[in-house]
Amino acid sequence: MTEQLWIAGAGGVGREALDTALAAGVPVAGFLDDRAQGSLVRGLPVLAPAALPAGAGYLIGIADPAVRGRLAALLDGLGGRPVTLVHPRALIAPETELGPGCLVMGGAYVSSGVRLGAHSQVHYNATVGHDSLLGERVTVYPGGNVSGSVLLEDGTTVGSNAVVLQGRKIGRGAFVGAAAVVTRDVPADTVVVGSPARPMDERRGGR
Structure with a gap:
């Protein structure tokens, strides 16, 4: 089974990251976003970032560099693996x-x-x-x-x-x-x- 990617951030850049993943044939499990957790975005579930499964691949779809830094530290600490995504x-x-x-x-x-x-x-x-x-x-x-x-x-x-x-x-x-x-x-x-x-x-x- 192909591993699924989690996208941190369910806003504009996060949805553009989803577009990139779909074009590249990379399956996406859902989004990680405190503000939208519990909802569906583009038909995908939104979880809190702390709910990232251990060892899962993630990509941060947020434009703000400081927020990306904080999220990367959190997700790495949970055992997540940063994945590079190219359209x-x-x-x-x-x-x-x-x-x-x-x-x-x-x-x-x-x-x-x-x-x-x-x-x-x-x-x-x-x-x-x-x-x-x-x-x-x-x-x-x-x-x-x-x-x-x-x-x-x-x-x-x-x-x-x-x-x-x-x-x-x-x-x-x-x-x-x-x-x-x-x-x-x-x-x-x-x-x-x-x-x-x-x-x-x-x-x-x-x-």
Whole structure:
């Protein structure tokens, strides 16, 4: 019997993870979500995360990197095994490494020599250029474009249709707003917006 996957998170990204699993022919047992436990989502049961069967495979379908980190620690502690899920219409080039628990959605392109850390996500129609390094729990939203040789540290987010130019570094926990164009390195825990991207506080202050 083929092992079934549990998806942590029954919201939008969780349901998109289910779409990815269905397209890839991976059977899904249900969702893990405290807020929706006891209900059905897309015809599948929703349990509390603590109810994950020991040794079961799981994938976290939640966009927030901090929440992914907390859930991964919980589910690993219960004996769960993070599973990487790639849509059949995503393209993963040679010499690229996907860490445990990664999610790559349909239409995404991950170029050669790239490394994705554990529990990272590349959403639909997003691209990651050659030799880029993504830390753990990184999120590239739909249509995001990460150029070659970029470093995205742990917990960073690249917003929808944002562009990170060649060789840039995005610090730990930073957030690149939708449609921003990153032309210089971004410090840790900073939100940048606009084109060229600048910290949100600078935009508000008119500097």
